[in-house]
Amino acid sequence: xxxxxxxxxxxxxxxxxxxxxxxxxxxxxxxxxxxxxxxxxxxxxxxxxxxxxxxxxxxxxxxxxxxxxxxxxxxxxxxxxxxxxxxxxxxxxxxxxxxxxxxxxxxxxxxxxxxxxxxxxxxxxxxxxxxxxxxxxxxxxxxxxxxxxxxxxxxxxxxxxxxxxxxxxxxxxxxxxxxxxxxxxxxxxxxxxxxxxxxxxxxxxxxxxxxxxxxxxxxxxx
Amino acid sequence: xxxxxxxxxxxxxxxxxxxxxxxxxxxxxxxxxxxxxxxxxxxxxxxxxxxxxxxxxxxxxxxxxxxxxxxxxxxxxxxxxxxxxxxxxxxxxxxxxxxxxxxxxxxxxxxxxxxxxxxxxxxxxxxxxxxxxxxxxxxxxxxxxxxxxxxxxxxxxxxxxxxxxxxxxxxxxxxxxxxxxxxxxxxxxxxxxxxxxxxxxxxxxx
Numbered sequence: 001x002x003x004x005x006x007x008x009x010x011x012x013x014x015x016x017x018x019x020x021x022x023x024x025x026x027x028x029x030x031x032x033x034x035x036x037x038x039x040x041x042x043x044x045x046x047x048x049x050x051x052x053x054x055x056x057x058x059x060x061x062x063x064x065x066x067x068x069x070x071x072x073x074x075x076x077x078x079x080x081x082x083x084x085x086x087x088x089x090x091x092x093x094x095x096x097x098x099x100x101x102x103x104x105x106x107x108x109x110x111x112x113x114x115x116x117x118x119x120x121x122x123x124x125x126x127x128x129x130x131x132x133x134x135x136x137x138x139x140x141x142x143x144x145x146x147x148x149x150x151x152x153x154x155x156x157x158x159x160x161x162x163x164x165x166x167x168x169x170x171x172x173x174x175x176x177x178x179x180x181x182x183x184x185x186x187x188x189x190x191x192x193x194x195x196x197x198x199x200x201x202x203x204x205x206x207x208x209x210x211x212x213x214x215x216x217x218x219x220x221x222x
Numbered sequence: 223x224x225x226x227x228x229x230x231x232x233x234x235x236x237x238x239x240x241x242x243x244x245x246x247x248x249x250x251x252x253x254x255x256x257x258x259x260x261x262x263x264x265x266x267x268x269x270x271x272x273x274x275x276x277x278x279x280x281x282x283x284x285x286x287x288x289x290x291x292x293x294x295x296x297x298x299x300x301x302x303x304x305x306x307x308x309x310x311x312x313x314x315x316x317x318x319x320x321x322x323x324x325x326x327x328x329x330x331x332x333x334x335x336x337x338x339x340x341x342x343x344x345x346x347x348x349x350x351x352x353x354x355x356x357x358x359x360x361x362x363x364x365x366x367x368x369x370x371x372x373x374x375x376x377x378x379x380x381x382x383x384x385x386x387x388x389x390x391x392x393x394x395x396x397x398x399x400x401x402x403x404x405x406x407x408x409x410x411x412x413x414x415x416x417x418x419x420x421x422x423x424x425x426x427x428x
Binding site: 003004006007008011014015018019074078079080082083084085086087088089090094221222 | 270271296298310
């Protein structure tokens with residue numbers, strides 16, 4: 001079972017490495033969107049500092065969403081998804097491997113770059129660390145929730161827009177607690193509560209969502 | 223032993239077929255025939271457990287394939303119309319991935335011999351996107367040489383796009399599989415040298 005898990009994960013990472021341009025666009029999208037705000041809003045330090053957590057998080061949501069159609073889309077088109085469903089391995093487990101690969105390729109780079117972008121907004125010291133930790137806890141939630149949307153819109157015309165409509169409302173709790181953690185640190189009330197809730201949400205998502213995705217994939221292939 | 227009883231399949235409003243019953247025993251091959259759109263692919267997708275049937279049952283070794291999904295998937299091999307190959311990976315990488323995913327113990331030697339059997343040894347490290355249609359089909363078919371433990375083969379148009387030599391090779395492989403007590407269900411529009419005496423035909427028509 002672990003061998004199949006590792007095989008799916010390694011294949012997705014190798015595939016992404018061969019198509020670097022595909023997922024690098026996601027990361028550059030994130031960098032550009034975040035960088036546009038100081039240019040548009042103007043160089044008011046206090047204003048930028050208050051807006052920073054929200055801007056970084058909204059850009060992270062959009063960047064994560066942009067990469068979703070690829071999670072199952074290529075597998076669906078070339079027939080490997082059928083093979084994935086027809087293995088004797090438990091499908092939710094293989095789904096988790098694919099989501100893990102997606103997180104490694106989008107979530108972790110976003111979390112690593114975000115502190116650097118935070119500097120543009122005058123975030124320094126503890127809030128930057130909290131931003132990093134919050135993204136590290138929040139981006140796997142984005143990948144998991146996004147996988148449901150990606151699986152449900154497989155083979156649907158105009159799936160890209162539909163994913164946005166399905167997934168963005170579900171991202172709201174992650175956005176509130178993720179951005180809230182940084183805001184709370186800036187305000188001096190401590191981020192422990194927000195981060196705990198993000199971690200709790202992540203645990204629930206890891207346990208429940210792979211089953212939902214597996215069911216959606218089976219329906220898509222019928 | 224594969225037992226199918228009173229199978230019906232509906233696509234949208236249209237009833238594709240109904241009342242389809244057959245048995246396939248060890249060492250037998252079932253050739254599913256029918257014009258385009260008769261429901262051959264739909265039948266195969268029901269047999270391998272991808273699609274639910276509108277009515278009827280499919281039993282493998284006496285158990286419904288819906289209730290014993292994991293053991294059935296461990297016994298069967300489905301080759302779909304699409305090849306199930308990743309364009310950016312090499313043939314050898316694709317094959318190794320299939321082996322690991324299917325839980326087949328296959329070392330580099332097994333993969334090399336499977337590729338040799340399909341005449342792809344020289345292309346083994348070439349990305350799939352550089353291959354012709356026929357070569358892709360052969361790369362997908364290499365799984366048949368790798369998965370020796372799979373008893374039931376369900377093959378959708380396995381002979382499509384193959385050259386004469388590859389058709390011979392595949393027919394020989396099918397013969398060896400049946401000889402060893404395996405089962406196969408396949409569709410094809412071509413006249414191919416299927417193992418005589420072991421082949422039965424099923425015509426799907428209204």
